[in-house]
Amino acid sequence: xxxxxxxxxxxxxxxxxxxxxxxxxxxxxxxxxxxxxxxxxxxxxxxxxxxxxxxxxxxxxxxxxxxxxxxxxxxxxxxxxxxxxxxxxxxxxxxxxxxxxxxxxx
Amino acid sequence: xxxxxxxxxxxxxxxxxxxxxxxxxxxxxxxxxxxxxxxxxxxxxxxxxxxxxxxxxxxxxxxxxxxxxxxxxxxxxxxxxxxxxxxxxxxxxxxxxxxxxxxxxxxxxxxxxxxxxxxxxxxxxxxxxxxxxxxxxxxxxxxxxxxxxxxxxxxxxxxxxxxxxxxxxxxxxxxxxxxxxxxxxxxxxxxxxxxxxxxxxxxxxxxxxxxxxxxxxxxxxxxxxxxxxxxxxxxxxxxxxxxxxxxxxxxxxxxxxxxxxxxxxxxxxxxxxxxxxxxxxxxxxxxxxxxxxxxxxxxxxxxxxxxxxxxxxxxxxxxxxxxxxxxxxxxxxxxxxxxxxxxxxxxxxxxxxxxxxxxxxxxxxxxxxxxxxxxxxxxxxxxxxxxxxxxxxxxxxxxxxxxxx
Numbered sequence: 001x002x003x004x005x006x007x008x009x010x011x012x013x014x015x016x017x018x019x020x021x022x023x024x025x026x027x028x029x030x031x032x033x034x035x036x037x038x039x040x041x042x043x044x045x046x047x048x049x050x051x052x053x054x055x056x057x058x059x060x061x062x063x064x065x066x067x068x069x070x071x072x073x074x075x076x077x078x079x080x081x082x083x084x085x086x087x088x089x090x091x092x093x094x095x096x097x098x099x100x101x102x103x104x105x106x
Numbered sequence: 107x108x109x110x111x112x113x114x115x116x117x118x119x120x121x122x123x124x125x126x127x128x129x130x131x132x133x134x135x136x137x138x139x140x141x142x143x144x145x146x147x148x149x150x151x152x153x154x155x156x157x158x159x160x161x162x163x164x165x166x167x168x169x170x171x172x173x174x175x176x177x178x179x180x181x182x183x184x185x186x187x188x189x190x191x192x193x194x195x196x197x198x199x200x201x202x203x204x205x206x207x208x209x210x211x212x213x214x215x216x217x218x219x220x221x222x223x224x225x226x227x228x229x230x231x232x233x234x235x236x237x238x239x240x241x242x243x244x245x246x247x248x249x250x251x252x253x254x255x256x257x258x259x260x261x262x263x264x265x266x267x268x269x270x271x272x273x274x275x276x277x278x279x280x281x282x283x284x285x286x287x288x289x290x291x292x293x294x295x296x297x298x299x300x301x302x303x304x305x306x307x308x309x310x311x312x313x314x315x316x317x318x319x320x321x322x323x324x325x326x327x328x329x330x331x332x333x334x335x336x337x338x339x340x341x342x343x344x345x346x347x348x349x350x351x352x353x354x355x356x357x358x359x360x361x362x363x364x365x366x367x368x369x370x371x372x373x374x375x376x377x378x379x380x381x382x383x384x385x386x387x388x389x390x391x392x393x394x395x396x397x398x399x400x401x402x403x404x405x406x407x408x409x410x411x412x413x414x415x416x417x418x419x420x421x422x423x424x425x426x427x428x429x430x431x432x433x434x435x436x437x438x439x440x441x442x443x444x445x446x447x448x449x450x451x452x453x454x455x456x457x458x459x460x461x462x463x464x465x466x467x468x469x470x471x472x473x474x475x476x477x478x479x480x481x482x483x484x485x486x487x488x489x490x491x492x493x494x495x496x497x498x499x500x501x502x503x504x505x506x507x508x509x510x511x
Contacts, residue, residue: 026144049179051175052180061259069146070139
């Protein structure tokens with residue numbers, strides 16, 4: 001099954017989850033997602049998702065100068081973002097349980 | 107980090123900026139802030155100095171990257187304001203614009219060969235020039251409304267089926283032989299130089315001018331500036347391709363034609379024993395168009411008959427106003443020379459366009475008589491006007507005379 005199709009629906013949740021523990025800049029978020037096992041996640045999709053969540057008011061951002069290369073724009077979860085993450089996590093767990101049951105029964 | 111890295115990454119970001127140019131500038135800046143560290147990382151992995159092409163091989167073309175990001179971010183489609191109302195009309199306009207440019211490019215590619223084939227028929231060259239202008243105006247009329255509406259990435263055109271097919275084919279080619287394509291891509295600035303030089307050569311060929319080398323150099327230098335500018339500009343703003351692609355096709359056609367002429371001259375004739383090719387007389391590698399004979403006092407002789415070492419009459423291939431029959435003028439010299447006046451009309455001018463000083467002391471030695479050619483004033487000026495004289499102090503300058511016939 002094509003993972004990229006599945007990713008589309010859950011990328012918001014994945015990005016929010018990755019930012020829960022620690023703030024991160026775009027490339028950082030991408031690396032954490034891939035390290036967590038989402039190898040097929042596209043970089044442009046992640047940066048697009050970050051911008052969408054930011055504009056939806058779920059993230060705040062701040063810039064940190066980098067010694068080598070361009071400065072880095074860090075994103076962090078704000079209160080609204082944490083709320084949304086909790087909701088989405090609940091929805092996901094219910095969905096995942098239902099899917100697991102379905103797949104197990106098959 | 108050296109400047110090349112900055113350039114490759116910078117150019118990639120610039121093309122992304124162009125592709126996202128319909129968004130608010132602040133939003134675009136935020137997006138690029140996210141992407142820049144990513145590209146810096148990729149650049150470091152690629153050895154520190156990747157070109158845009160190398161980056162594109164890793165991350166995809168900047169426009170595709172921007173499109174993916176746009177979809178994930180939920181930004182409106184580019185030109186949504188323009189093509190949402192027209193809908194299908196946007197695609198039609200894009201298709202017409204793309205195909206008109208492609209057709210113009212095809213015509214421009216073969217045009218130089220046609221021009222060479224009709225060389226000598228001056229009216230035909232003018233007809234061709236008129237056709238070129240009409241074609242350019244046509245493409246401009248068809249494409250301008252579309253190009254003025256679209257964004258620098260020209261997304262409507264990029265979405266067309268045939269364009270995606272062509273781009274896919276190019277990407278496939280790139281993937282198969284990366285070394286070759288990246289090498290070719292690195293030659294791009296050299297091409298910007300070559301196409302300017304080719305236009306200079308064309309100008310020297312068409313324009314009736316005394317100093318063709320000077321014409322070629324000056325025109326090349328003048329054309330070089332827009333050539334470099336367009337080369338850089340069209341990398342980020344794809345709308346310029348509507349001008350660049352037909353112009354490149356024309357330059358490429360000129361190059362091909364020049365190459366074929368060059369190989370014709372370079373290839374020795376297969377029938378070298380019977381027919382002497384090239385025709386005419388050559389002096390120091392240059393084609394001799396006319397012969398001027400002077401007596402020991404530097405006085406120009408007229409109505410001289412010239413024969414070679416075998417007693418054959420020397421018949422030169424001269425320029426004359428009768429373009430259809432060059433040569434076949436007999437062996438009487440000097441011949442009248444064809445000149446184009448300021449009104450563009452061809453006139454046959456008689457007389458000697460320069461004067462010589464024959465050294466008195468050593469008439470047969472290696473000392474060459476000094477010559478001084480005048481610019482082509484004789485075409486428009488009075489035929490009896492005295493040309494520049496020589497610098498030799500002892501010389502009696504011989505004014506140009508008009509041979510009365």
